[in-house]
Amino acid sequence: MTRTRPFASLPFSIALLLLAALASPTLAQPTASWRFTPADFSYSPGPADNPLKGLVPYQDPPADRFPYSMEFNYLPLAKLVTGPGQYDWQPMDAMLEDIASRGRQTVVRVFLEYPGRKNLIPQFLIDGGLKVHYYMNTNTAPHPPAAIETPDYEDPNLRKTMTDFIAAWGARYDGDPRLAYITAGLLGTWGEWHTYPKSELWASKQVQREILDAYVAAFPKTPVLLRYPAGPNDELYYDSTTYPFGYHDDSFAHSTLPTGRKQDDWYFWPKMLHAGLSQRWQTAPIGGEIRPEVWGCCFDKEPCTAASQSFDECRDVTHATWMMDTGLSRKKADADRYRRAIEAVQKMGYDLQVVAAAAKRQPDGSVKVQVTVENRGIAPFYHHGWTVRLQIASDQKLIGELATDWSPRMIQPGARKTFEHTLDPATLPAGKHQLQLQIPNPMPSGKPLRFANQAVDPRSGALTLGTFAVAG
Structure with a gap:
């Protein structure tokens, strides 16, 4: 399990704006209130041009x-x-x-x-x-x-x-x-x-x-x-x-x-x-x-x-x-x-579907994110160097990214794997946000790995896991 702060990878200028917003009296630190609503994870086969297959x-x-x-x-x-x-x-x-x-x-x-x-x-x-x-x-x-x-x-x-x-x-x-x-x-x-x-x-x-x-x-x-x-x-x-x-x-x-x-x-x-x-x-x-x-x-x-x-x-x-x-x-x-x-x-190779997601507040105030992925294909994903990103969006605009140590490698056909990550909600502005999942291609111009979910963005490969509210 990994634990990171969500804005560590943002450009310095954006990070300053977010920090200023968090310091504002109108955006108080979140209380114990945390409400997460999972998205729809209905299956749809991954595209024929998914990477490496x-x-x-x-x-x-x-x-x-x-x-x-x-x-x-x-x-x-x-x-x-x-x-x-x-x-x-x-x-x-x-x-x-x-x-x-x-x-x-x-x-x-x-x-x-x-x-x-x-x-x-x-x-x-x-x-x-x-x-x-x-x-x-x-x-x-x-x-x-x-x-x-x-x-x-x-x-x-x-x-x-x-x-x-x-x-x-x-x-x-x-x-x-x-x-x-x-x-x-x-x-x-x-x-x-x-x-x-x-x-x-x-x-x-x-x-x-x-x-x-x-x-x-x-x-x-x-x-x-x-x-x-x-x-x-x-x-x-x-x-x-x-x-x-x-x-x-x-x-x-x-x-x-x-x-x-x-x-x-x-x-x-x-x-x-x-x-x-x-x-x-x-x-x-x-x-x-x-x-x-x-x-x-x-x-x-x-x-x-x-x-x-x-x-x-x-x-x-x-x-x-x-x-x-x-x-x-x-x-x-x-x-x-x-x-x-x-x-x-x-139907060749891997076909990875997100089947469940949860984000639960812990006694220490942190939030544990859990995402379960099932391989509905006929083979695993074999490559090193592909890692999963968690993203936080507000009004469909990206406001933060969390690098994880999750890898899509070697989930066997018919098997499921649950990934966990801990984030600090105190770094988030109050309001309603979307929690998203993405597996970018390590080759900058390459196609992202797209999940076998109906709601996946066909271009970016981002999948909304659910919405959540931070009280202020």
Whole structure:
């Protein structure tokens, strides 16, 4: 429980005016009288573009196609690492700033190989003897095969370059409010941790372990997601069950759920089950990308391909918080698809409803504020650095703010959490006031977290908890 004075964070000039008003004989110190009337806390689903959840288009999508709070893009390692221990962060900063300029946060992946692209591997490594395999990659559907350059992942200089880069990246950006999620990347085609169909070029488990160890040390705050879940007996992948990472399914709504066929055991959820990770969503996020074959049409009433799987079922089984999607940003959806997509996306991730509030006078004259929040979503809110503010308004104008130590993190679906805070009513002017709750985005231009309440302000995210009167 925290105890603060409500005007500590106000500008000095405003604080002086309030102090002068409190000193006035017409605004006497409050008596024991304190009356609090709770507001209406009726449920209404949070918006589809609530922060850090929902659908994620690629960087700078067409405006007004579908509401979203994040954008995704790749960066090649060669653009960021210019020499041993030498880094150029300008491309990373430019991407983060561009996306933040639209009020969105960034999902990013750094990679070394991509079909049809060249010069992705830092040149100093090649000059130093790194072996590179050149061939046509045929695993590019729905696009045609394309030339690819796969480095020798066992090369000691490359391994040190990757782990040193992760450490430097984390030192500079871990917890940066512009950065929403990192997909681990670096290894394999598109940074997706495979070199299929040339699996003989895939990184050894020792190399994978080095990457995992580097990420866990460098990013204790920003969530990192891995492509493939793996337990101790996995043939290709190092056991990741002891690491705190989330996972991303890049064939979502197509190759997600079990089919009962042995050849489909590589699908995302069968691998999660086999690795014993079916409850990982309780502590780390599940994300990914909707498979290109079902972009957009995965929200239609009828399936668009024989291989498509129900978006709603995939979402609920995996407890997905976010998914990359191009279908709804590529072209304007018709009314029925748009409506169904909004309803489906609102059910992703967290959905926090204020269900009760009270403000009771204590024997020592202070007031204890209690607010109960329930998560009606399918996953918790995962991020550090988001804190709740209590606000005091009079005639709909803000007159005071109280910083709290409340955090929306890790309220599990179906669970409730009651927060407490103590304020000093002697610092308040006499009259009728509103007590409000707000969770601002730590990125100044970002969208606030909006509660799943009918009465929430859709722009500021402020929710009135109730009204109270201070006698004078």
